[in-house]
Amino acid sequence: NWTMEAFKDKEVVRIRKLVGETGQVIGAVSGGVDSTVAAKLMHEAIGDRFHAVMVDNGVLRMDEAKQVKETLTKGLGVNLTVIDASERFLGLLKGVSDPEKKRKIIGNTFIEIFEEEAKKIAKAAESTPKAGKIEYFLQGTLYPDVIESISFKGPSQTIKTHHNVGGLPEKMNLKLIEPLRELFKDEVRKMGLDLGIPADLVGRHPFPGPGLAIRIIGDVTPEKVRTVQEADRIFIEEIRNAGLYDKISQAFAALMAGDAVGVVGDQRLYGHIIALRAVVTTDFMTADAYEFEIKFLKHIAQRIGDEVKGVARVTYEVTGKPPSTIEFE
Numbered sequence: 001n002w003t004m005e006a007f008k009d010k011e012v013v014r015i016r017k018l019v020g021e022t023g024q025v026i027g028a029v030s031g032g033v034d035s036t037v038a039a040k041l042m043h044e045a046i047g048d049r050f051h052a053v054m055v056d057n058g059v060l061r062m063d064e065a066k067q068v069k070e071t072l073t074k075g076l077g078v079n080l081t082v083i084d085a086s087e088r089f090l091g092l093l094k095g096v097s098d099p100e101k102k103r104k105i106i107g108n109t110f111i112e113i114f115e116e117e118a119k120k121i122a123k124a125a126e127s128t129p130k131a132g133k134i135e136y137f138l139q140g141t142l143y144p145d146v147i148e149s150i151s152f153k154g155p156s157q158t159i160k161t162h163h164n165v166g167g168l169p170e171k172m173n174l175k176l177i178e179p180l181r182e183l184f185k186d187e188v189r190k191m192g193l194d195l196g197i198p199a200d201l202v203g204r205h206p207f208p209g210p211g212l213a214i215r216i217i218g219d220v221t222p223e224k225v226r227t228v229q230e231a232d233r234i235f236i237e238e239i240r241n242a243g244l245y246d247k248i249s250q251a252f253a254a255l256m257a258g259d260a261v262g263v264v265g266d267q268r269l270y271g272h273i274i275a276l277r278a279v280v281t282t283d284f285m286t287a288d289a290y291e292f293e294i295k296f297l298k299h300i301a302q303r304i305g306d307e308v309k310g311v312a313r314v315t316y317e318v319t320g321k322p323p324s325t326i327e328f329e
């Protein structure tokens with residue numbers, strides 16, 4: 001598609017002009033489509049003068065940080081620092097059950113850590129003879145986010161508009177650079193493919209900033225995180241193998257509150273309840289539960305029960321949005 005190619009080339013030229021010969025840019029990456037495409041585009045434009053930072057908050061999907069590092073560093077050549085802050089986040093989340101509190105803790109801690117890292121990068125840049133100051137903050141804002149942040153005032157208005165970075169750019173005195181702000185999601189995917197980003201990454205389902213913390217009802221413990229990670233991995237693997245991944249907008253496993261009884265051998269044992277969720281939606285404002293074959297669901301439930309320690313039951317969530325939401329908290 002020549003229009004996307006042309007757009008990309010034009011954007012690369014614009015970024016180079018904006019940033020200048022020595023300017024530095026910093027940005028957060030999550031492993032999602034938007035931040036990956038934005039990061040790769042920055043790398044095309046200014047190489048290692050773009051500094052990507054990924055924060056492992058301890059509530060990512062299984063092996064997520066490792067995979068993002070592989071893809072961005074080895075695969076795409078992006079200058080990336082991964083910060084493992086799992087313990088710090090999990091420590092702060094300990095005993096916290098209120099969903100909005102969890103969101104706040106994760107958001108604020110993310111900002112703190114990102115700021116600390118940005119200072120280190122700025123310092124290193126200062127001592128490099130030809131490097132300029134960090135002046136810009138990359139944000140993978142899309143056109144619908146721009147529209148939404150202008151017109152949408154609902155209970156979840158803070159969700160997509162800030163890309164989980166809060167008031168970070170303002171606080172750090174950085175100007176925003178938003179190379180995707182004129183694009184829709186399908187155009188971003190197209191550009192991603194043009195930039196050589198693997199198709200399975202470009203087609204990835206969205207993942208919320210607060211991560212698995214809002215997929216674990218009640219308090220978050222390392223054991224619950226591991227349980228939901230393992231169940232999620234099995235669910236997504238089965239969906240991919242069945243060729244259903246691209247037919248579904250978002251799919252994941254969540255951990256319900258409390259324990260339910262199950263049976264192992266001739267013992268009644270109390271264990272976790274895993275809920276599987278898969279939805280189809282165009283705008284994430286309304287959504288329908290995906291209609292799997294019941295046999296397929298039974299197979300997954302059996303696998304999760306057999307392979308994930310401490311799980312007594314697996315359910316499939318069929319509620320639409322509304323009245324429910326896509327996430328459980």
Ligand code: XMP
Pocket residue numbers: 103156159160164206207208209210250284321324325326327328
């Ligand atoms: P809900 O649960 O509101 O989700 O139907 C709609 C979409 O938004 C995502 N979501 C979030 N994303 N921070 C995020 O970055 C959040 O706090 C958050 N809450 C929900 C959700 O995954 C879905 O794609």
